[in-house]
Amino acid sequence: MGKFRLSGMAACALAACAALPAGPAAAEVAIGVFVPTTGVLAPLGNDMRNGFLLAAKGAIVKGEPVRLIVEDTGGNPANGLRKAQKLVLEDKVSLLLGGASSAVTLGINAQAPRLNVPIVTTNAQAVPITGEQCSRFMFRTVPHDGNTAKASAAMFAERPDMIGRKWFVVYHDYAYGLSNKAEFSHIPGIQIAGEAGRPVGTADWSSAIAQIQASDADGIYLALAVGDDLTAFVNQARGYGLDFPIMTPAGIPDTMLQALGKNGVGMIANGLTASWMQEDESPQIAELVKAYHEEYGIVPGYQAIQAYAGMQFVLAVLEAADEISTDAIIKALEDTVAETVVGPIDIRAEDHQGMQGTFVAEAVALDPPRHGASIGWKPVTRMSWDQINLLPEETGCKGF
Structure with a gap:
């Protein structure tokens, strides 16, 4: 069967400025974001967080609001695993998203069967993530080393x-x-x-x-x-x-x-x-640059753009899934092609590697x-x- 194509905008009305505020909700779709917002990798992690938040403003999946729960890994694998466990076991997220550090991402992936939720990285580039340590739970939207x-x-x-x-x-x-x-x-x-x-x-x-x-x-x-x-x-x-x-x-x-x-x-x-400098030839990038600058007072770095596109992809996937369950989301991650600010994101089912130039x-x-x-x-x-x-x-x- 062919891939199911979804426009991120049509799927769940993406864009604007910030995620829904944290707090209990009667019904919601919770996504756990793991990035380093402190430590030496903070410049990278903060850009990613900003991109995720910007893409998730007002997002609705299957009629329910989307809530992002952001946790700081500090770029430390042990801390990253603790935060992933907290997001899954306490916050009951349906999916983990982030992965600034390859070491943190690999550490979480090693425990993926126990966590039992899909994990999507929009940055970590070490080859083993979708190479020799590939797993049915781990997906990467960007090229590797x-x-x-x-x-x-x-x-x-x-x-x-x-x-x-x-x-x-x-x-x-x-x-x-x-x-x-x-x-x-x-x-x-x-x-x-x-x-x-x-x-x-x-x-x-x-x-x-x-x-x-x-x-x-x-x-x-x-x-x-x-x-x-x-x-x-x-x-x-x-x-x-x-x-x-x-x-x-x-x-x-x-x-x-x-x-x-x-x-x-x-x-x-x-x-x-x-690059934000693609705004001259890409209306989608130009719109993102405008919104990002209005919200944060700076231009989006490429990690922020990757994160924004990755969130567009994830929201489209969640909308396309038969239900919000691990098996259904994994199937949708393999089967969905989503239009994003960087073009279509398409995951190869054999190793869960994103096919992006x-x-x-x-x-x-x-x-x-x-x-x-x-x-x-x-x-x-x-x-x-x-x-x-x-x-x-x-x-x-x-x-x-």
């Missing part, structure tokens, strides 16, 4: 000035960083001049910068979780005179770009899924500023899903 590496390979194939460089890989020594640097090293023809792994929460990068200076590198690849650590590295690297290209697999939130200022100009992202993008200075932003991610080259696709057998998913 392997897809990003294929986008990088396609970009490098067209850019001899980039493939000829010797790249020094700086990575976070945990799930996302390890997965990402491994995928980067598999790009055909890539030259790795060295690598430096550091724990999440590293504020002083001088020792890693010394390693780069001692190598023959002329490019830096950052397999760092998106948070305060990444901006600290970029500022210190530029301060030490490292002026060669800096590449991040999926960019950084636009709030962080503004903080970097001129140090961020010229950074390259090879797996960007969306990416962009190669460059951080550019804006003169004059737009919506208060003086720098933004400008998409340069579109990579279709067919160009970045990895099959389940290539990622290690052996079925459910």
Whole structure:
């Protein structure tokens, strides 16, 4: 049977500014949101929370109001699991949504059969989430590190000035960083001049910068979780005179770009899924940018846009499900294609990986500023899903 297509707007009247307020209700559909709103990953988690809240304003599913219950994971796997248990056992949510951190997402997925609710991540990118640790409960709406590496390979194939460089890989020594640097090293023809792994929460990068200076590198690849650590590295690297290209697999939130200022100009992202700067050609993105700026006073970063689109998808899925039960929602997640601000979101039933393309993008200075932003991610080259696709057998998913 073919996929069931649903317009997010038609399904449940999405848009506007905030979720329904927390509190008991006679009848409602409860969605549990798990994101880091404190700690080093807070810039990423807060963008995601804002996107979820913006998409859920006034949402109605099967005639009942939708309520979001947001819990702060702090980017810590043990804390993330406790919050997931609380959302399921105490708050009785029908679905878990979020997953800023791959480590947190994998930790929750390990207990998925006990939690017995669907889990949807709109950000976590470690390949094992829908690869060797895939499960019937876990779904991902965005590309993973392997897809990003294929986008990088396609970009490098067209850019001899980039493939000829010797790249020094700086990575976070945990799930996302390890997965990402491994995928980067598999790009055909890539030259790795060295690598430096550091724990999440590293504020002083001088020792890693010394390693780069001692190598023959002329490019830096950052397999760092998106948070305060990444901006600290970029500022210190530029301060030490490292002026060669800096590449991040999926960019950084636009709030962080503004903080970097001129140090961020010229950074390259090879797996960007969306940018607010697409407002010029996309009425849907333009409408989102307007609403987001009115609500939060800033432009939406790509995690906020991914979260908004992910919530549109989830609301459409819940409306399409035969009933609000785990089995029915899982079936609808596999069978529904929903129109969102980033285009259709379609989940592959074999491994629950979202089939979405990416962009190669460059951080550019804006003169004059737009919506208060003086720098933004400008998409340069579109990579279709067919160009970045990895099959389940290539990622290690052996079925459910």
